[in-house]
Amino acid sequence: MSNKAPRGVRLAIALAGRRNAGKSSLINALTGQMTAIVSDTPGTTTDPVAKHYELLPLGPVTFHDTAGLDDTGELGQLRMSATRKVLNRSDVAVVVVGEEGVTDHERGIIETIRGLSIPIIVAFNKSDLRTPSSEELAAVRAEGAPCLVVSAQNGSGVDALKQAIIDAAPLEFRQERRLVGDLVSEGDWVVCVVPIDLAAPKGRLILPQVQVLRDLLDSDAVAVTVKEREIEAVLAGMGRRPALVITDSQVVMSVAADVPEDIPLTTFSTLFARHKGDLRRLVRGADAIDSLKDGDTVLIGEACSHHNVADDIGRVKIPRWISQYTGRDLRFEVYAGHDFPDDLERFSLVIHCGACMLNRTEMLRRMAECERRGLPVTNYGVAISKVQGVLGRVISPFPELGDSAT
Ligand SMILES: Nc1nc2c(ncn2[C@@H]2O[C@H](COP(=O)(O)OP(=O)(O)O)[C@@H](O)[C@H]2O)c(=O)[nH]1
Ligand code: SF4
Ligand SMILES: [Mg+2]
The missing domain is CATH 3.40.50.300 (P-loop containing nucleotide triphosphate hydrolases)
Incomplete structure (x- = not known):
């Protein structure tokens, strides 16, 4: 093509x-x-x-x-x-x-x-x-x-x-939808934290990172991209306060500890939750993590079928973190690509990927379909931030969330 x-x-x-x-x-x-x-x-x-x-x-x-x-x-x-x-x-x-x-x-x-x-x-x-x-x-x-x-x-x-x-x-x-451009002004410095671990694709960045970087450049902001290990040194040596720090969700806890509280912090997934879905509803959906019971099944939805890696986020890390946080004996089923099961009733929660390969209409339609059947929906970044105790912080840069950003 x-x-x-x-x-x-x-x-x-x-x-x-x-x-x-x-x-x-x-x-x-x-x-x-x-x-x-x-x-x-x-x-x-x-x-x-x-x-x-x-x-x-x-x-x-x-x-x-x-x-x-x-x-x-x-x-x-x-x-x-x-x-x-x-x-x-x-x-x-x-x-x-x-x-x-x-x-x-x-x-x-x-x-x-x-x-x-x-x-x-x-x-x-x-x-x-x-x-x-x-x-x-x-x-x-x-x-x-x-x-x-x-x-x-x-x-x-x-x-x-x-x-x-x-x-x-x-x-x-x-209308052009902004991913991050409405949160920064011309000349602002923004630090992007991109871990290079086993799950990082060889020789490139993943699409959500690329799209955020592009939007920052379109906004005439200065994008500084670092691995999580360098964040402290970069903040110390930068000589100015960044307008925003955007981190990969997988290292959000350590980054939250390294970035002073007065610097706004969010995650790539949270930006995508807002861009592709409805952040308020995805945040509300994450409440359902607290009411998961033994034997419940969680649907992991991935919008593209990227190949599995050793420490895959949807197949390994999220199931591990959610299980540890809840202390429950849970089952996880992964659906990748455009496949989304018809029998949604047997699930207790959907944790969806950032949906960078889906259009917003499709993501909103998926959310609507789940909610019609009483199934709460959240996404990777929101769920990870919740179980790591930093959800309030990573949604605070979004003024439109109002009261739910507490
Ligand atoms: N006269 C005429 N024939 C048409 C027109 N559009 C399609 N056809 C013919 O109708 C038949 C079916 O068309 P096709 O595009 O395969 O229909 P589809 O099954 O809806 O995809 C073919 O023989 C086309 O050449 C049209 O505007 N005028
Ligand atoms: S569509 Fe989902 S699984 Fe695929 S790269 Fe984007 S965020 Fe990841
Ligand atoms: Mg035809």
Whole structure:
């Protein structure tokens, strides 16, 4: 792929609709590429296909071609569940209507997407063959969904569809969200503490660290990056007080001891909890650690399937720390990548990673789904800070937390 933006910052657009409505053709027309398989045989797109594209002025997006929500039979069921998975992580859904017009099928699809609270656009395709009546358009618009009349064949309406997608994109994709930039001013010094241990990938930094460093540079702050062993010496020799210290959660306890109380301190994970999720709710979710009982199962959610290392944070360190802190006999199950179990009821707590590879919409949707089923959600950094007794300190730099930052 030519475009290497991290997946988490790409807007995910799903095209849904019945087989043969022209979803694959429309993706080709939108991207000007011929990668989605187009065919006269219904159901050719057996697996969802993803296509990257630079949708200006929005930026990098991915179009997800789905297999259709109307599939019947066993294979059809599989495709439908694959389609639902794609929808779960989409920020905008385009319902493609074919020659049949809007029938109960399309209404069902619209309802499904509505239920997931995804912004929806209805595209009446094949306008070279058939144009929808004004009643048909009015009925869909009455449901609050913007309607467009397009033809993947001759390209008419395709630019308007692009604009409608841009307009429907959730606000966070149109407004730049700051990771750390709102906490620092031009010229501020910020110390970043990055332990280089067994779990550190060879020859590079991990994405959350890279993104924080980039945001600090974008803010015209001075980023000083050190290992935890050097922090005291650096603070002593710096000759000025840093505006903020950002540490990896795994060494937060020793860093908290080395950094004077009057210097604001937070963790990379806490910044990501705020950036990708809802920090207030993740902090509240961490309260559930105190009520874990013997035999409870904790879900460890990792948004990407990075390879396991000897002293892995999600598989080894967090289970050890939580078990030690609670003194309970707990079970931990790790789910990596886009897999998130359906039977959430059997878990007592979700501890999620920083979600740097997820977009905020997907993280918020995961949190909402858990909370709907009464399952508290917290994240790595918040949980670690809690069991190490420094949670109040690492959330105090965030004024928006108000009372909960105590
Ligand atoms: N006339 C016409 N045919 C179209 C249009 N869009 C798609 N098709 C045709 O409809 C058939 C199904 O298209 P496809 O993109 O594979 O549909 P999908 O199953 O929804 O992905 C193919 O034969 C396409 O060439 C259109 O706007 N006009
Ligand atoms: S596990 Fe989570 S925080 Fe870590 S790199 Fe993957 S997405 Fe990012
Ligand atoms: Mg197709």
